[in-house]
Amino acid sequence: MRSKPLVVDLDGTLIRSDVLIESGFAYLKAAPHRFYEPLLWLAREGKPGLKARLAGATNVDVAVLPYDATVLEWLKTERKSGRTLVLATASHERYAQAISAHLGLFDKTFASNENVNLSAHKKREKLVAEYGEKGFDYAGNSHDDVAVWQSADRAYVVNPSNGVERAAREIGNVERVIESRPPFARTWAKSLRLHQWLKNLLIFVPLLAGHKLSSPDLAIAAIVAFLTFGLCASSVYLLNDLLDLEDDRHHPVKRRRPLASGALPLTWGLGLFPVLLVGSFTMAWFFLPWRFSVVLLGYYALTLAYSMFLKRQVMVDVVVLAMLYTIRIIAGTAGVGAQLTFWLLAFSMFIFLSLALVKRYAELHSMKERGLVKTRGRGYVASDLSLISSLGTSSGYLAVLVLALYIQDAKTAGMYRHPQVIWLACPLLLYWVSRTWIIAHRGLMHDDPIVFAARDRVSLAVVVLCGLVFWAAI
Structure with missing residues (x-):
């Protein structure tokens, strides 16, 4: 039995997260109109004061x-x-004690606390005062932990950030390196939700509806608009995941998201979402009509409002x-000038209200199947x-009725030689809407309905058949 105590860091070591960032986004979600207050606390009271204020104003579920x-x-x-x-962390003592009590280890x-930020040299001084030089072993993960390893007997390096393992080995006391992170590329793809970019294919709808897909210039503009919207959407997804960390962890599926599960460090998500956002608007400004940038800004503002409070109404x-x-369809018209x-x-x-209701249904x-009565973070x-x-x-x-009325419009006759053929699309859509709702009713809808449709063979067959109907009508 080893006599020396094993001291363990919290953020990035024991948990794949950062309590300060967690509490910061919990505060932002609860009081978005006070987004500036944490910055004021940091300026006036420093990092210890910021941590104390956030710990007092939030209630992160440590379980x-x-x-x-x-x-x-x-x-x-x-x-x-x-x-x-021993648990030794730079996080506030309120959360550290709650985690210690929860684990019982x-x-x-x-x-x-409100006076001391127990990190790096401050942590080393505390541990040396408590156990003496080389009187403890220490497990950490970041550059701040290098100072502590210098006074530890043995170093345990957990999922080290860039250069940390090398710095620890230079000290010469590394006992073990623990690597438990999932594959990098897969984690990034999941965090950006690249599969959700399928929804951005709606940008091409105005090009198809206006019979302008054969124009190379407009097709290229639509592709650029698709990429631009994708970057903006991924930025929104990252921000939304940062705001919904706790709610996602209580969800049977969403808890596996990279940020909620800790597969992707919160600091990476925090740094990446503004980069994607700036990149998106830069592309829009330089390569697309200004109207597209206005629509993109409206999309981002509405999504931000949705993430902050509208989703709970x-x-x-x-x-x-x-x-x-x-x-997305409006953005397509603005991007190609349709x-x-x-x-x-x-x-x-x-049609999209129906699909949004499918998603909520x-x-x-799923909630009812788990024996729950009320949705978490929603009002249902x-x-x-x-x-x-x-x-x-x-x-x-x-939506199908609107399509039927569209067939009778005078302008439709000018766009199609055989507009009556479009009637064949109506039973196809009636079938698809009904089938989608039956699937949801049976509890088999596990994804966003647009993404589901893009992966479902029957839905794809309906899309192809509808496309053939409209082609025959031209």
Whole structure:
């Protein structure tokens, strides 16, 4: 049995997260109108004051933090052998003590307070005063931990950031390196939600509806608009995931998202989302008409409002989701200089409202299957299922009605030689809307409905058949 205590860092070592960033986004989500206050606290009271203020103003659920399973198993083994375990962290003592109490592994806890930021040299001084030089072993992950390893007997390096392992080995006391991170490329792809870029294919709809797909210049403009919107959307997804960390961890599927699960460090998400946003608007400004930038700005503002508070308002959330789908079509018209018609706008709003309600219905259905009564972070209850189903199917059928009325419009006759052929698309859409809702009712809708449709063979077959119908009508 080793006599020397094992001291363990928290952020990035015991948990794949950072409590300061977690509490910062929890505060921003709870009080978005006070977004400036943490900056004032940092300027006036320094980092210790900021941590103390955020700890007092937030309530991060330590039970669902992304604990590193490999590190936890190792600590449990050390604990069973009779070794003294100590938690030493730069996070505020309120959260450090809560985590220690939750895990029940640690004999002592050292943490920051309103006067001291227990990091790097401050942490080393505290541990040396408590256990003496070389009187403890230490597990950490960052450059701040290098100073502590200099006074530790043995160093345990956990998922080290760039250059940390090399710096630790230069000290000469590395006992073990623990690597438990998932593959880098797959994590990035999941965090950017590249599969959700399928929704941005809606940008090409105005080009198809206006029979302008054969124009190389317009096709290139649409592709640039697609990429630009994708970067903006990925930026939004990252920000949304940072704001929804705790809610996602309580969700059976969303808890596996890279930021919520800790597969992607919060600092990377925090740094990447503004880079993507700036890149998106830079591309839009230099390569696309100014109207596209205006639409893109509107999309970002509405999405930000949705992430902050609109998603918690009953029915407002699904109307906003429908608008966000429709904005992609509006962006397509702005990007290629096409005209947005009344019929396309009306059809889009009704069909996308139906799909937004499908998405909410699927979440409620899953919640009910787990025995829950109310959605977390939403305003819905299980008894809303039947009403949402009625509203969603009605909206979907109204979209088909809009298509039928479009056939009779005088302008349609000028665009198509055989407009009556378009009637064949109506039963196809009636079938697809009905089938989509039946799938949701059976609890088989596990993804965004647009993404589901892009992967579903039957849905793709309906799209191809509808395309052939419109081609035959030309």
